[in-house]
Amino acid sequence: MKIINVETYLFRSSRNYLLVKIETDDGIVGWGDATLNGREMVVQILVDNYLKDLLVGTDASKINEIWQMIYVGTYWRGGPIMMTALAGVDMALWDIKGKYAEMPLVDLIGGRFREKVEVYSHVHGRNADELVESVKRKKAEGFQNLRYSFDSRDHHSDMIFTQPHQDIVQGHFEKSSIESLADFWDSRVYAQDLIRITDRLRKEFGMTLGLIHDVHGRLSLSAAKEVCRELEKMHLMFIEDPIDSKKTNGLEEIRNTSTTPIGIGELFNSIDECRALISKHHIDYLRIDISHFGGITPSLRAAALSDVFDVKMAFHGPSDISPVAHAACYHIDSSISNFGIQEYVDFEQEVKDVFKMPYTYDNGFVTINNTPGLGVEIDENQLMECDEYMKSYLPILRDMMSAIHNW
Ligand code: GCO
Numbered sequence: 306m307k308i309i310n311v312e313t314y315l316f317r318s319s320r321n322y323l324l325v326k327i328e329t330d331d332g333i334v335g336w337g338d339a340t341l342n343g344r345e346m347v348v349q350i351l352v353d354n355y356l357k358d359l360l361v362g363t364d365a366s367k368i369n370e371i372w373q374m375i376y377v378g379t380y381w382r383g384g385p386i387m388m389t390a391l392a393g394v395d396m397a398l399w400d401i402k403g404k405y406a407e408m409p410l411v412d413l414i415g416g417r418f419r420e421k422v423e424v425y426s427h428v429h430g431r432n433a434d435e436l437v438e439s440v441k442r443k444k445a446e447g448f449q450n451l452r453y454s455f456d457s458r459d460h461h462s463d464m465i466f467t468q469p470h471q472d473i474v475q476g477h478f479e480k481s482s483i484e485s486l487a488d489f490w491d492s493r494v495y496a497q498d499l500i501r502i503t504d505r506l507r508k509e510f511g512m513t514l515g516l517i518h519d520v521h522g523r524l525s526l527s528a529a530k531e532v533c534r535e536l537e538k539m540h541l542m543f544i545e546d547p548i549d550s551k552k553t554n555g556l557e558e559i560r561n562t563s564t565t566p567i568g569i570g571e572l573f574n575s576i577d578e579c580r581a582l583i584s585k586h587h588i589d590y591l592r593i594d595i596s597h598f599g600g601i602t603p604s605l606r607a608a609a610l611s612d613v614f615d616v617k618m619a620f621h622g623p624s625d626i627s628p629v630a631h632a633a634c635y636h637i638d639s640s641i642s643n644f645g646i647q648e649y650v651d652f653e654q655e656v657k658d659v660f661k662m663p664y665t666y667d668n669g670f671v672t673i674n675n676t677p678g679l680g681v682e683i684d685e686n687q688l689m690e691c692d693e694y695m696k697s698y699l700p701i702l703r704d705m706m707s708a709i710h711n712w
Pocket residue numbers: 342469470474519521545571621622623625648
């Protein structure tokens with residue numbers, strides 16, 4: 306089962322995506338997702354100019370060995386660019402293996418633990434009233450778990466601070482200078498609003514609705530400690546990235562002062578960045594992104610390690626990774642014993658025209674079907690019809706004291 310070709314496809318279908326396609330000499334084709342929001346072209350150059358040469362001629366069935374050869378063999382290992390490229394290759398190889406074995410990924414990795422996986426969706430409101438209405442709409446669609454975000458208004462300056470949500474994650478397309486990308490942000494106003502709005506949601510909807518809030522690393526350690534303590538009695542499912550997730554030494558302090566569960570991981574690119582957090586149980590949910598963590602192979606290891614230390618998996622599932630990556634998550638979610646929850650996105654129809662999905666949403670749960678491999682069928686004719694890639698930038702956030710925050 307020799308690899309005879311590796312191709313990349315960079316295109317725009319409501320937003321930008323980068324796919325990796327690997328072909329073998331026995332006619333099997335595998336697809337992987339290598340989309341890195343805002344830096345897609347760099348990943349493409351890496352796959353086309355470096356990884357392709359290494360891959361052509363090798364045996365596609367040896368996934369573990371190929372993965373290590375690229376990961377360790379690069380010497381300058383890790384980082385989002387490299388690990389996203391490697392993820393694209395890894396997913397395509399698992400897709401090939403499943404198609405060869407005529408088995409869905411979920412069966413290759415141990416079989417179904419559950420028939421359907423519980424998911425959460427996003428709700429956003431420009432104020433508390435609007436948010437309450439959005440929650441009602443999503444509940445009517447069957448969602449029992451919601452990640453909520455809102456805009457904050459500073460009543461002194463009348464400035465409005467927007468939190469990241471699905472509609473704006475694509476970032477800015479216009480040619481911009483660093484300064485023009487900067488949004489302002491007052492974390493004191495936000496922290497107060499977060500407590501007030503969460504309380505309102507609990508009063509409106511009671512205690513059983515699963516509530517998740519993504520701080521996106523925008524709070525200082527002391528503010529995060531205070532917020533997590535205040536939110537304790539409101540019983541979130543978890544708070545995500547309460548502090549900058551690249552400075553995780555502070556998590557222990559948050560942990561020791563509150564019982565609000567913590568989810569973290571979308572910015573991690575390897576197990577080295579989360580090994581200690583897992584083994585010391587400083588987090589409750591590991592939220593790695595399959596496309597930025599090196600793919601299925603290392604994600605299975607991270608899930609197994611988390612299981613040992615009683616940490617649950619809640620894979621990152623935003624619209625800026627393609628349905629190929631989402632399908633891979635649903636396969637893993639269906640098979641592992643320590644599944645927590647999965648972030649869900651309903652893709653636009655134009656995306657569904659390119660990617661024929663192997664999964665269906667129903668009443669708060671997703672079921673992955675038995676199509677071999679990852680199961681996503683790519684309509685290459687539709688793909689060729691898609692718009693051209695458009696370079697975009699994520700916003701930059703600057704707080705009132707001029708420090709640069711995570712967006
Ligand atoms: C989430 C995330 C995303 C990110 C996005 C950046 O938890 O879903 O924080 O919305 O902001 O993936 O590209």
